[in-house]
Amino acid sequence: MRALLAVPGLLVVVGLAIGLASSSSATEVSDPIGDTFGTGGADQLDISSMDAQYDATNLTITVNFSTPIQPTEAGASNSVFGFIYLDTDQDIDTGALIGDALGAEFVVDLLDDGLPQLTIVSNIESGIDTGNAPISFTDTSFTATVPLTAIGGDDGLVDYGVLLGAPDPAAGSEYFFFTDEAPNEGAATSEAAPQPTPTPSPAPTPSQLPATGGRPTGGSGLPWVAVAMGALLVASGGLVLVRRLRA
Numbered sequence: 001m002r003a004l005l006a007v008p009g010l011l012v013v014v015g016l017a018i019g020l021a022s023s024s025s026a027t028e029v030s031d032p033i034g035d036t037f038g039t040g041g042a043d044q045l046d047i048s049s050m051d052a053q054y055d056a057t058n059l060t061i062t063v064n065f066s067t068p069i070q071p072t073e074a075g076a077s078n079s080v081f082g083f084i085y086l087d088t089d090q091d092i093d094t095g096a097l098i099g100d101a102l103g104a105e106f107v108v109d110l111l112d113d114g115l116p117q118l119t120i121v122s123n124i125e126s127g128i129d130t131g132n133a134p135i136s137f138t139d140t141s142f143t144a145t146v147p148l149t150a151i152g153g154d155d156g157l158v159d160y161g162v163l164l165g166a167p168d169p170a171a172g173s174e175y176f177f178f179t180d181e182a183p184n185e186g187a188a189t190s191e192a193a194p195q196p197t198p199t200p201s202p203a204p205t206p207s208q209l210p211a212t213g214g215r216p217t218g219g220s221g222l223p224w225v226a227v228a229m230g231a232l233l234v235a236s237g238g239l240v241l242v243r244r245l246r247a
């Protein structure tokens with residue numbers, strides 16, 4: 001069951017859930033196949049699992065799907081839209097209440113923002129953009145690499161959840177429908193990336209990951225009301241339409 005909880009003074013959002021990291025790759029969280037919302041005639045993009053790991057520079061989140069997907073800007077029926085919510089202080093009482101387990105400080109926004117292979121990271125309460133997260137795709141997954149500098153210099157240990165969807169198939173529509181969330185209840189938690197296995201020979205100095213190439217676009221606000229409205233509608237089982245284009 002999806003819990004419905006009110007954002008104080010705002011709207012209501014869908015339940016996200018704890019997939020305690022007891023599955024295979026430590027942090028990987030499974031999501032059921034066939035649990036999509038079924039709304040709007042959109043391609044029912046169906047999350048199968050996700051994983052989040054951090055190092056000294058980035059929080060890297062991978063979401064896997066049961067069927068092929070395409071990048072947001074591809075404009076295809078199976079293009080992925082939506083949001084990754086990050087509770088950076090792992091405190092449900094701070095930030096925006098998302099579902100029943102996240103007090104999210106930041107959101108990674110897959111809306112079509114005209115920045116191919118980049119998503120926008122925003123402070124969820126202020127709506128201020130805090131940086132960009134490069135995103136890459138395989139046939140059935142995407143990986144967003146969130147610079148820790150874009151999430152308040154956090155150490156990367158976060159609670160998180162995703163709410164994703166696909167375009168409204170209606171001709172000329174600028175909206176998308178949410179099709180799946182993960183976890184279905186509670187919150188997922190990131191974990192430190194595994195250290196390289198030591199070898200008999202002196203281990204090489206860990207190379208610093210390249211700085212992410214985002215260009216912060218301060219000021220432009222996340223269409224948070226639209227996000228919350230969409231989540232509200234998901235939770236109520238109604239049609240869920242959120243603009244695909246950045247306001």
Ligand SMILES: [Ca+2]
Nearest residue numbers: 031032046047
């Ligand atoms: Ca699913």
Ligand SMILES: [Ca+2]
Nearest residue numbers: 091094095103
């Ligand atoms: Ca919080």
Ligand SMILES: [Ca+2]
Nearest residue numbers: 031035181182
């Ligand atoms: Ca799900």
